[in-house]
Amino acid sequence: DAGITQSPRHKVTETGTPVTLRCHQTENHRYMYWYRQDPGHGLRLIHYSYGVKDTDKGEVSDGYSVSRSKTEDFLLTLESATSSQTSVYFCAITDPGANVLTFGAGSRLTVL
Amino acid sequence: GESVGLHLPTLSVQEGDNSIINCAYSNSASDYFIWYKQESGKGPQFIIDIRSNMDKRQGQRVTVLLNKTVKHLSLQIAATQPGDSAVYFCAETPNDYKLSFGAGTTVTVRA
Numbered sequence: 765d766a767g768i769t770q771s772p773r774h775k776v777t778e779t780g781t782p783v784t785l786r787c788h789q790t791e792n793h794r795y796m797y798w799y800r801q802d803p804g805h806g807l808r809l810i811h812y813s814y815g816v817k818d819t820d821k822g823e824v825s826d827g828y829s830v831s832r833s834k835t836e837d838f839l840l841t842l843e844s845a846t847s848s849q850t851s852v853y854f855c856a857i858t859d860p861g862a863n864v865l866t867f868g869a870g871s872r873l874t875v876l
Numbered sequence: 877g878e879s880v881g882l883h884l885p886t887l888s889v890q891e892g893d894n895s896i897i898n899c900a901y902s903n904s905a906s907d908y909f910i911w912y913k914q915e916s917g918k919g920p921q922f923i924i925d926i927r928s929n930m931d932k933r934q935g936q937r938v939t940v941l942l943n944k945t946v947k948h949l950s951l952q953i954a955a956t957q958p959g960d961s962a963v964y965f966c967a968e969t970p971n972d973y974k975l976s977f978g979a980g981t982t983v984t985v986r987a
Contacts, residue, residue: 806980809976868919869918
């Protein structure tokens with residue numbers, strides 16, 4: 765997947781627990797994104813980053829926070845997981861002027 | 877609100893036939909469109925793209941058509957093969973590097 769690694773790939777957790785998903789890239793791309801994928805909704809943007817310590821909200825950001833302290837890592841945190849956050853989460857990267865996003869393999873999160 | 881959507885959630889096609897997957901968009905500010913293919917258990921993969929100043933673009937066995945008058949995008953796959961079975965997404969961007977995706981069409985190829 766073009767130098768993008770998501771971890772963990774699968775996680776089962778309980779309601780109310782904190783969860784952090786990690787996206788690591790070796791492409792040195794400036795822009796990074798977190799999407800969630802649910803049946804009937806396609807991919808929806810949660811948060812994105814245009815550079816180190818430069819992050820912003822997407823269309824479904826409630827209940828999520830992100831951090832980007834290094835170019836290669838973009839972390840997605842669920843401070844207190846809820847069942848509605850059961851989903852498959854995808855990280856994507858691109859560079860200015862490139863437009864096309866390259867996606868990771870996804871992280872499947874189940875909140876019981 | 878404005879969104880990108882696909883006309884049909886599923887498409888069944890005979891191996892060897894041509895496939896046509898449709899997508900309607902409503903954001904008139906979008907100037908770039910992409911088709912992605914997602915196989916089971918994997919992330920979306922780029923297939924082909926088109927800019928709003930074009931109405932047709934061809935790749936290997938795939939063609940994307942853009943009709944800006946009716947805000948319609950289609951993906952044509954020639955001589956569909958079993959490996960083409962996947963979910964196909966169209967995506968648009970109003971030039972801010974944030975793609976907006978449709979819900980996807982699941983293509984099943986019959987042997």
